[in-house]
Amino acid sequence: MTESRRRKAPLVADKRYPSKRRKPTATKRAAKPAGKKAVARKTTTRKTTRKKTRRKSGGGGGGIFRRFFRWVWRLIWGVTWRVGAVAAMLLALAVGVVYTTLPDVNELLDGRARGSVTLLDRDGKVFAWRGDQFGGVITAGTVSPHLKNAVVATEDRRFYRHFGVSPRGVASAVRINLSEGRGPLSGHGGSTITQQTAKLLCLGVPYVPSEWESEAAYESDCRQGSLWRKGKEAVYAIAMEVKYSKDEILTIYLNRAFLGAGARGFEAASQRYFGISAAEVNPAQAAMLAGLLVAPTRYAPTNNLQRSQDRARLVLGLMEAQDYLTTAQASSARSNPAQLSEAAAARAGGYFADWVITELPSYFGADTTDDVVIKTTLDQRLQKSAEEALKYIFQEKVREGSEAQAAIVVMSADGAVRAMVGGRQTRVSGAFNRATQALRQTGSSFKPFVYATALELGYSPLDTVVDEPYCVNIPGSGEWCPKNYTHKFYGRVTLADALKNSLNIPAVKVAEISGLDNVRTVASEFGIESDLAQGPALALGASESTLIEMTGAYAGILNGGSAVEPYGLSELKLLEDDAPVMVTSSGIGERVINDKAAKQLTWMMERVVSEGTGARAQLPGWQVAGKTGTTQAARDAWFIGFTADYVAGVWMGYDDNTPLSGVTGGGLPAEIWKETMLRVTEGMTPTPLPMLAPDPPVKTAQPQRQRRQGRAFEDAINNLFKNIFGN
Template sequence: MRQRKRSGRKEPIFSGFATSLSELRLNPLDRITIADDKPARRTPPRKKTTAPRSDGPRKPPPGDRKGRAKKRTRGSFSRLLYWSAVLTLWSVIAVVGVLIYIGAHLPPIQSLEIPKRPPTIQIIAADGSVLATRGEMAGSNVVLKDLPSYLPNAFIAIEDRRFYSHYGVDPLGILRAAVANVLHRGVSQGGSTLTQQLAKNLFLTQERTLERKLQEVELALWLERKHTKAQILELYLNRVYFGSGAYGVEAAAQKYFGKPAKNVTLAEAAMLAGLVKSPSRLAPDRNPEGAEARAKIVLAAMADAHLITGQQARAVTAKPSYAMKPASAGTANYVADWVGEVLDDLVGQVDQNIIVETTIDPKLQSAAEAALIDELAAKSIKFNVSQGALVAMTPDGAIRAMVGGRNYADSQFNRATMAKRQPGSAFKPFVYLAAIEAGLTPETIRQDAPLDIKGWRPENYTHEYFGAVTLTQALAMSLNTVAVRLGLEVGAGKVVRTAHRLGITSKLEPNASIALGTSEVTPLELVGAFGPFANGGYAAGPHVVERVRTAGNNKLLYARGKEAPGRVIDPRAVAMMNTMMEQTLISGTARKAEIPGWTAAGKTGTSQDFRDAWFIGYTARLVTGVWLGNDDNTPTRKATGGSLPVEVWSRFMRAAHQGVRPESIPGTQRGGFPPEVAQFGQPADAPVRAASPTVPTVGRSPPLPQPARADARPEPANGLGLDGWLNDRLFGGR
């Protein structure tokens, strides 16, 4: 192996230092040696010592130890002060940054004003009386000094005891709420002050996010800076939500107790204050037990805060005085809800208090409510019928009464406007009208016999057939096979177009079964579609709103137009249809429907499996429809249109026509035809006579025709007359 050439090592010389070379020379162990065939390895440097090692540890003098301890203490305290200052500075910067960020997402503070209270919609009947109030109800603003002291104190005791000592945000309240929530392992208390709640109610949404909470804090501070405590408390009492659509203590006192806020008792004040926590769940008209239990908690809080004495709290708790106003169950609420739905189309978004003048007659509304509810109370179990609806309108479409259900308090679903049900035979007038318009007459003969349409075999209610019958007989008897034959003859599309022309708005399936009313409609649109029969052939769009005006300055926002409606049925067709449908009440399926002194017409209907029972009938004054059934669409106990619905209709219509001079519907035999109506093709100046030789005089009851064989031949109609063949056994329904 070749030997490496070695060079001599030169030690550095430090001139100018007093240290001796012997002290600066490295120890041999500190040198780095490199072997010929091994990697270099550094050895850790040895600790430099300046004095010879002694046998034991060196101890500084006592005085030196105390000095060093003081220096360390002073150093630690300085560092603590320094880092505290740094942390405080950065915390302030972070808080300011957050406030700036949150403020950037708010409207400019200068532009924030107390917004308008929610608008009130007052709904007025045709006679000027108040039917209902809708929208977010708000009573008039109350002044703090006019209220009993215990009313605002109740809110302070349960919501914000430190209200008068904080500046909008209460750190102690937040800490107390946090501790309580931790102990209860859930959210049992809130830390929001009254000012924060007011800020949220006035300007913010109800979402629970950190950003929204910080916005609430910033707005609370702004409110405290802008308003006095008394102003904030007064604003709060006039704006807070109390459930059931009531905003402010005045509206809540009127809603729940039927009295102004200044007259509420201590117990009632505690109940109102208790609602703020959960207004929907604790509303006294829905949960009186929960509201009363919460009121006791408020009373205890008031005593604990020394806002009332313990004796007062115990006395009120033992014998609370709540003048509870009964929950509104009046059926006029169905009308009010419907008005609220149509307002948007008439006047757009409501942003001010308005008064809505309607077409509702309060006396007729009460009569309709009594007729439906009383008849159901007496016979609902017998027929297994749980619900019903009634709509009454003038022949030109003005709604006079509407009942959307049995009890508004139990169910706010308006069956008159929203429930789509099969009309059954009540749909047949549109089929017969299409046939009349195609050239047929009430005397036209058609065959009542079994029918097979691709396997579908429609049958009559009694499963019997009468052979050759006139259209008048077939409609009065509600013969299904004749209706289906007519539908096929004129075409299902023609039937659908006829129904839509008269006012049906629901989708109708153009198939063979449409003649039997298998497509669903609402009671409101079915009644509206019968209107042209009662008014001589003109469109009769159902309507309830006459005028809308502002509550303050009576500015007119909407007024129903007075333009003449368009004609939808030829006068001669109207006369023929009215003649036929009059017989339904004289000797047909609706013989129980009777209004002394008045001519009336109409049609009964029963859907498949007795699920729906209908009667739509009309006079020259009113068109009224009644539907009965079950919300879950279960079958009734053979309730037919000619039974319970006719009884409800008759009771209401007799009350509605009492004391009113009788008039005739167009084209009926009692009153004849209007001068402009050509009588079954005769000139308009022809003498008034019976509509058809087949129509008997009132009260005549010819013998019942016998059921015919399916292959019976049609017989001529020469003087047959409308047979009085219907009896209770065969036609107690449909």
């Protein structure tokens, strides 16, 4: 029995997995009943089919939703790819149309609507610019690699990888705008360099003056940020990508971008700010230039150098992060920020340049469509002297917080203006110029023209006049009684002493005897073009004039008595021409008083400085002639004087006519004049003034006749008084 059980185990094992171990033999397959086999297969098939059906049905209602969503998706996809295909076709058509309108790349490089004016000083060095500057064509291949990299790093890091529009950049800009509480298209634009170039080209619409209210209106239209405009901009940008290479697009951008201070293009900006070509800029300079793109006027280094340097540091960080600069290069550039060139830093002659431009015919000045080069009379050493002198006096001698203003003009005897300061803020352009635009009462600085008239009529500086109480009845105004500044009377004085001490009553009497009309004629012929007072107050400077007119009139005294027209332009030519269009070599005009009278007047004015009210203007080793002037209530204070080489005029006062506190022409204005001329004459050899002392009275055996000659002027005045007032 035990053996029987042992035998059954392997038999059972043999029958457990017959299909896996061996296939049935043909004999065995044939032995199975055929009908039974067929039925088994049929039953298996049915079961499988039912299971698959259940799987497809999804177990009931869920399959309906799947079929619905699948249908919706197919519908959306079908509509989307069809709309997309139509949109792509329309976009391609629009791009193709724009493509056909794009000109050769060389025609798009100079984007100025008007020409430029470059101003040179008397030595031929550039000191100022006006109008849109275009420094010349640069290309992406010739510009400094640092500048090229700075622009790409700052404005469009994926410039060389996109097709003109950057969806990622637009999405990022929209997100930032929304997070900052602005509209999606307000603020950050996400524009690529190509799109910015399209905007600079105004999408191919040229500026036609007759079609626009102004150039500003045209530029405003070009910069609008509507959705429709953005769409057109994108189309234009893609067309540019098809038409031009990346470097050609970058070249257009580098030449047309506005970079502040009138500079159009990076070459003009580099020349203006650094005095070098854009091909030569270092990383620090490149970063400063690229930093201007975001806000040219705000970040212009001529407006605020520190702000511009701070912006450049951010650009250097971007260049370092994008591997355009090594850590050492970026650190070195931060440690040595870009500095302005001497001309850009000094802004020498800002007032002067404005004045020169206004003196030009409009077609050569502000409205020029040509590139004009003007050589001027400006001497930058003298300009610096005047600016430093003004700054020194206001720092050392004027109370802190004072809003008093001052102006200075320095010129040669022929009227060539060498320096001009139109106010305390010297580094400006387009500001109110107190040297040329401010009409102010001249006070006693007008008196030399009263005595010039008397000398021209034959009177001597040694002729006398009585300083005594004096009143004049002025029709319509009543009685007018002038008084001296000291409120004292000095009796009989010579004309020379009357001028030296700036006595008012003698000046009025001399003007009356010389003829008020004659005085007005002499003053106007010397260049004082303002309306001159009609009454006797004319002698005391009741009329208004500008500082440049008064300084020019004094230059006429220095040059021997001939009229002077102050001028700043010595030569004008178009950039492409060699021959000048305009040349000015002198401002001297017709003679006003004779040479002897001019030299005697100079002698009288020298005594004003050496002995009289202008003592604070004395220059060690130099002969100086001049005259002080203070108007009623000290609203204006003047000192105008000259050496043998230069005439300088100084005015001081408040723009709103507030009276000066404790200031007269012989005070701070004389000190400003002295500080200016100390710097101007530094290193120069003193030259004597062209003056002539009057002959002293000669004692003879005929004292009666000599007394009559000595009292001729006084007798004439007395006779005049008798005719007017009787005995």
